[in-house]
Amino acid sequence: MEELFIAWLQEYGYVILFIWSTLEGELGLIMAGIMCHTGHMSIPIAILVAGFGGFVGDQVYFYIGRYNKQFIYKRLKTQRRKFAFAHLLLQRYGWPIIFVQRYLYGMRTVIPMSIGVTRYNAKTFAFINFISALVWAAITILLAYFFGEELLALVHIAKQHYYIAIPFVIIVGGGIYYYLHKVTQKVEKKMIG
Structure with a gap:
């Protein structure tokens, strides 16, 4: 595949x-x-x-x-x-x-x-x-x-250790999503308020 x-x-x-x-x-x-x-x-x-x-x-x-x-x-x-x-x-x-x-x-x-x-x-x-x-x-x-080169190395590590990579990506992705969502809300409140 x-x-x-x-x-x-x-x-x-x-x-x-x-x-x-x-x-x-x-x-x-x-x-x-x-x-x-x-x-x-x-x-x-x-x-x-x-x-x-x-x-x-x-x-x-x-x-x-x-x-x-x-x-x-x-x-x-x-x-x-x-x-x-x-x-x-x-x-x-x-x-x-x-x-x-x-x-x-x-x-x-x-x-x-x-x-x-x-x-x-x-x-x-x-x-x-x-x-x-x-x-x-x-x-x-x-x-x-x-x-x-660094990105390819990360992909290689993720392929070998997918059982660690998947939860890591979910946690980091969720954290980034949460952070960006909060920042956007704060900016919206400042602009509107």
């Missing part, structure tokens, strides 16, 4: 990277960086493919907000706080929020949709979004490329 997965990555790596980046894909970018490190991908092409994928994904979310306002308000009732928070961020910080939204936990899909709901200029959003996507892809892929 592992050989098949690696063969798919080697043969369809750029297609997988594009799709993964479109849907939200730091893990996909890290895998691309490791594949660049091992020589199975080209760094410039991986950055362009991932950047374009991230750009396309956020453009789709923006246009969902622009042309489906009623659907968003009806279907995403549970996300109302995040939409209100995204509007506050846009009002307070303007265009830089488009640039950094990829790094805001839990807000990556909400911010482009909420900006689409507003009268924000679509061309301006697209331009900032494109630059942001390229920077996001370059930073993540290059970091994974430079630390490729």
Whole structure:
């Protein structure tokens, strides 16, 4: 199974990277960086493919907000706080929020949709979004490329000691999720309050 997965990555790596980046894909970018490190991908092409994928994904979310306002308000009732928070961020910080939204936990899909709901200029959003996507892809892929040996060593250890790795990943992932959730709530309270 592992050989098949690696063969798919080697043969369809750029297609997988594009799709993964479109849907939200730091893990996909890290895998691309490791594949660049091992020589199975080209760094410039991986950055362009991932950047374009991230750009396309956020453009789709923006246009969902622009042309489906009623659907968003009806279907995403549970996300109302995040939409209100995204509007506050846009009002307070303007265009830089488009640039950094990829790094805001839990807000990556909400911010482009909420900006689409507003009268924000679509061309301006697209331009900032494109630059942001390229920077996001370059930073993540290059970091994974430079630390490729260490990341491969971690993967090797995790494969040999999966019985330790699985609980470790669950605990660390849960801790990171909890921490980011609390930080986001504190920022929301400061912005709203």
